[in-house]
Every structure is written in structure tokens, then in C-alpha cells.
Amino acid sequence: MKQGDEKYQEALAEAVNILRRWAREGRVGSYKSLSEELQTEGHRVHFRGPVISHLLADACRQDSEGTAPMLSALVVLKTTGRPADQFFELAIGAPFHRTSADWTWEQERARVFARYRES
Numbered sequence: 001m002k003q004g005d006e007k008y009q010e011a012l013a014e015a016v017n018i019l020r021r022w023a024r025e026g027r028v029g030s031y032k033s034l035s036e037e038l039q040t041e042g043h044r045v046h047f048r049g050p051v052i053s054h055l056l057a058d059a060c061r062q063d064s065e066g067t068a069p070m071l072s073a074l075v076v077l078k079t080t081g082r083p084a085d086q087f088f089e090l091a092i093g094a095p096f097h098r099t100s101a102d103w104t105w106e107q108e109r110a111r112v113f114a115r116y117r118e119s
Contacts, residue, residue, distance in 0.1 A: 001045070008051070010043065011045055012058050014038055014041045015056070016063055016071070018034060020116055023117075030076060031048070053086045059072055060096070061095070064096070066095050069111035069112040069114075069115050070096060073087065073109040083105060091103075
């Protein structure tokens with residue numbers, strides 16, 4: 001599976017569906033649990049590989065533009081209960097620009113929950 005190919009696009013659509021469901025349920029999940037859920041839908045994506053990072057970044061870009069909350073805020077490391085460094089790197093770049101000194105991942109996560117509970 002390569003970023004942009006048909007299988008990748010199918011896995012991306014499924015990842016977005018899974019993350020939106022988690023948001024409606026008001027829960028976070030680990031990279032491994034996302035990988036396992038993708039596996040049950042026929043998408044082999046290792047939770048420590050580069051593809052899962054690409055999927056999460058693309059899911060964010062597809063679902064959230066600018067000030068909309070970043071859907072990938074729901075995926076955390078099992079060891080820390082917080083997202084991996086890639087999430088924070090994505091957050092400060094375009095189109096998200098989460099550079100305010102008072103911005104926190106916890107606030108972003110809460111905004112994702114609020115967005116999907118309302119819809």
C-alpha cells in the first residue's frame with residue numbers, strides 16, 4: 001500500500017469512518033487499536049509503520065481545514081495516553097497553524113468530541 005493508491009484511499013476512508021465513530025462515542029484509541037480495526041475491514045496497516053502516520057495526517061487534512069478540530073487528536077500512544085510527535089508537528093503546520101501558546105492537545109480532543117456529538 002502506497003500513499004495515494006487505490007488501497008490507500010480505501011484505508012483512508014475507513015480510518016476517517018473509525019475516527020468519526022470514536023468521536024461520536026467520546027473516546028480515544030491507540031495506534032494499535034486503529035490498526036486492528038482497519039485490519040478487520042481488510043486494510044493491513046501496521047501501527048508502528050509510516051503508513052498509519054500518513055493515514056492520520058491525510059484524515060486530518062480531509063476532515064479538518066483551518067480552525068476545524070483535528071480528527072487525529074483521538075489517536076494516542078498506549079504508553080503515554082497522548083498522541084505521537086507527528087500529531088504535534090502536523091498541528092503547527094498548514095493548514096492547522098496550532099501555534100498559540102495556550103493551545104493544547106486536550107482542548108483539540110475536546111473540540112473533536114464536541115463537533116461530532118453535535119452532528
